[in-house]
Amino acid sequence: MAGLSKNTPVPVEIKLHRKSRLLEITFSDGKTFRYTSEFLRVYSPSAEVRGHGPGQEVLQTGKKEVNINRIDPVGNYAIQLTFSDGHNTGLYSWDLLYEYGLHQDEMWQRYLRRMEEAGASRERPGYLSDWNGKPAVKS
Template sequence: MLGSKQSASVPTPVSFTARQKSRVLEVVFDDGAEFSLPFELMRVYSPSAEVQGHGEGQQTLQTGKRNVTLAALDPVGNYGVKPTFSDGHESGIFTWSYLYKLGREQDALREDYFQRLDAAGHGREAGRDLSMTTKKAGGHGCG
């Protein structure tokens, strides 16, 4: 399970751009790191209790989220954002450290997700088109 505990050494986002057509959230951090986080990845790894459960091993496999979009992205204090997804899910708070971790680990998380889909008999086509690239170029505005 990914932790969502905030650390003082974690970079802070300086811009967010939601790309509805490609279904990714571009996040630029103040240390220069830039990530394109697919909405599907964010949805299936939501830090909410609905997805993560209340303890280790209680995670619920999220299926059918391939085409989920981001309906809203609201700030939560100075430490995170609360996305609302097109399927109505809105209970997860993504702290800066959690967003950064999702960005850094998205390739491994994607593969873990596909393996769990396969093991549950859902097949990889449920999300195989996820574009999991870490961007290095700048020029993104707030969105």
């Protein structure tokens, strides 16, 4: 993904919806994207998640219930997100967030395929889902 160019739309509004765990960003070209906290966490641009080169990505598991606790601006080009699991090393530039918005559906499907191939779970270890799909702590 290319660096920030003068043609890259920039956010005009950023809203965090804590209950629904959504980050909503409206860009200067009028496009609005809604990202789940889980999506942004599993696609963190940090070296911890991406690795240090192609093929070194680390599959993030158990992030279904993760939330964003803090959003900090980084200059005029990015935000740093602090997640409820403590992760905070990724810088989300405007161009990255815009690209993520455009390609969110296929990225999410790729993530779900990788999880299935690995036999991994989006649920946090120690959690069970009760009959209505709400997380219930294992006793």
